[in-house]
Amino acid sequence: MLNQSKTVGLPVSRIDGPLKVTGQARYAAEHFGPGMLYGHVVSATIATGRIRAIHTAAAEHFPGVVKIYTHDNRPKTAYRDSRWKDAVALPGHPFRPLENDRVLFDGQPVAFVVAESPEAARDAAGLVQIEYLSEEPHTDIVAQRHESYEPPVPRMKQFMPPPPRGDAEAAFAAAAHRVSADYVLSGEHHNPMELFASTVLLGTDGALTIHDKTQGSQNSCDYICGVFSLDPGKVVVKNSFVGGAFGQALRPKHQLFFAVMASLDLNRSMKVEMTRQDMFYLTWRPSCIQTVSLAADAEGHLQAVMHHAVHATSRHEDYQENVANWSGLAYKCENVKISYEIAKLDLATPGDMRAPGAATGMTALEAAMDELAYAAGIDPLELRIRNFVHRDQNQDKAITSKALHACYREGAARFGWAERSAAPRSMREGDDLVGWGMAGGIWEAMMSKGEAKVRLSVDGSVTVSAAASDIGTGTYTILGQLAAEAFDCPVDAVSVEIGASDLPKTGVEGGSWTAATTGSAVQAAAKAVIKTLLTHAQSMENSPLKEAKVQQVEIAEGRLVLESNHQIGVSMVDILEAAGLEAIEEHAKVGPDMLTMMRYASYSHSAVFVEVKVDEELGIVRVTRVVSAIGAGRILNPKTARSQILGGIVMGIGMALHEEGMIDHRTGRIMNHNLAEYHVPAHADIRDIEVIFVEEDDDMASPIGVKGLGEIGIVGVAAAVSNAVFHATGKRIRTLPITVDKILQSEAV
């Protein structure tokens, strides 16, 4: 680990900030080229059935239309499923746009119009007439829960429930305090502000440069090379700026397919941008129904934990996420039974959305913990402290670090939790009922395999490169900071090149592992550069570093020096000049340490405290205060780190109070596919939020001590809000979001 810090750990402003605030940062749809054509997708208006006929004549005659594609005339693509499977593909049959006449979900792309202008493509798309043979749709998870099944092919081994421990049923029956309830979560939609878009620029030599909205440029590149049998050397996918994604852009989307298909077929550059409505027809957080049963002895020690979860998937793929396993490791308990199933619905395949699984499962567990606290007459925070656990009981492994006690302590102190009066409906302010609730959060701290290159030039400038993405996460900035730290130079002397598929290999940006992975790769590459510098320095005449070992040197003020004595050293420029080099460039590969992984599990943790004010007559809930205390290892940049947590909290408030994908189950169609009817938190919904990062040293989670921050901020938030609503009103609302109607219709207990 780096020990001293001149830039790492400081609240450095984003290095890409000035480009973003001046409108100079270019997103996927914002690139231009000669002879560009534009595409517009025609979406199915039934949820399940077949296409009987597509009438395109009227659309074809629309001025400016170049070609209309349907399943009857689409160009040939790869035959085998394996060629269509991207890096984040799921068990099942990957969706192929325009594959055949089958409609599997509302909004499925069924035709594609190409025209000389975006307006012509859009208007002509409205003239395409489709006749369907519609079948009866099944889109309600509550109605379909009896058809659920255990995924026959696990997406990942860790998503499968751990074997049961002890005898949860018997322990439950015998315990002093018991709670058991169903918790229902509506489907949610990511709705990043940027629309999905791909711009394909055709080079004179047939090479393609593609600007794609994706969380992984290499994933998009591999996907289209597989599907269209392209030479990977002739395709570069770029995602220099990504206007939010939250998991929705992990897998390649159909606009990429269409843009490349038409570009190859028509030999023209292409641009395809989705509409906001289209974005509701893709990847979504699955609706989920969970049964959680908890039991404790008279002192509040957990005796039994049972958690059963069923969430939605599509007809053609088995989407899976880790919903329920958290219940087996969050608290100390000897009797645990966890089960997990999915159920097929006539909807698009769900996908990862910010803290996939944990945001859903921990919401149910932490709401149930609150119910148990009331059943046992114990303060909700105290109940959690009494059940603190130091091991991962699911895997029977030690934990690399867990500063959750500090999260509880510092969060509670800042919030003023000690002032809380326990009884529901006991706190008021004017006409409002006031409620204070809390919950805990967990997310797995992951590191994956990744590579990076670092180049030190004779003018002292440093270039860092990796195919990583910055989806708002601050990747540009933290990589710049890590390099600046290694070379003891200002952050603005570092140029950070990310967001292109021809850069060193990096996995998709997801699961909060980018900082740990690419950050560690940058650090390793920087160390390799220093090692090479030392080798060259040692071959200089009278080198003062002749005897130095690489562990004993560092860079300070432009010189390679002994750590123990900065007087002894050689200037970097002199070393490079003596060696006759313009620059030194090194490449590094990192990956998780297998030995550590065998013995340890690693998680980030949080404790989140929420105040709500409820106007009971109107049924309106306002979140007036949030304090979130986070234990996530080393914080590279408290400014951007805080923003990630704020974003998670805001989305968690949305989950608790606003966000609800509404489906008309009679037709299987999405009803609120726009931002006026699918509510995401607006500015006036968000008041004071405080984020605390507790001290947590962890050199096992990743070489740079980082655990990742993209997910942990949302986990537990919805539970804390719903627990606060209970405290305010005495109403336990177990179907999220907690909307006005639910407040008005439920009875206080």
Place this chain on the structure above:
Amino acid sequence: MDTPRAQSGLPTSSLILDINGIAQTVEVHPWTTLLDLLRSELELTGTKKGCDHGQCGACTVLIDGERINSCLKLAVTLDGAEITTIEGLGTPGDMHPLQRAFVEHDAFQCGYCTPGQICSAVGLINEGHAQGRDEIRELMSGNLCRCGAYTNIADAIEEVLSAQAGTPQREAAE
């Protein structure tokens, strides 16, 4: 031309717009929105499209100093108007005070809602209604930020607002 100009065979109108201080003559179809004119024809891509339906605020620009959702405005109705987009407020080397404050307060993450937020904030300050945080929150609610940067956006605007409120007194004292 590299970019889609008015399409032949379809009706167009000619109008003069002052965009970021430069008067230009543009040929537009009657159905072309100001947003599409800016973004795809003039390649001023700083103005963003988040919904095309007046529901998100990403496309906010200033017309004669007033903030407006450019996706809801047909370009043909704007002959003679003065339009300011994010590109007209400042550049990376010479940022508007709000742009600087947004960077300083980390009032964005992905940056996609940001040009709209900043133009909206300029409009808000011009309107002169917002005195404090609660009003900022309320009057900035037409600009969604899915990254959830709201508290930082409020901090940034509040800082610029109070600096401006302070200016006259300072000037008076000088």
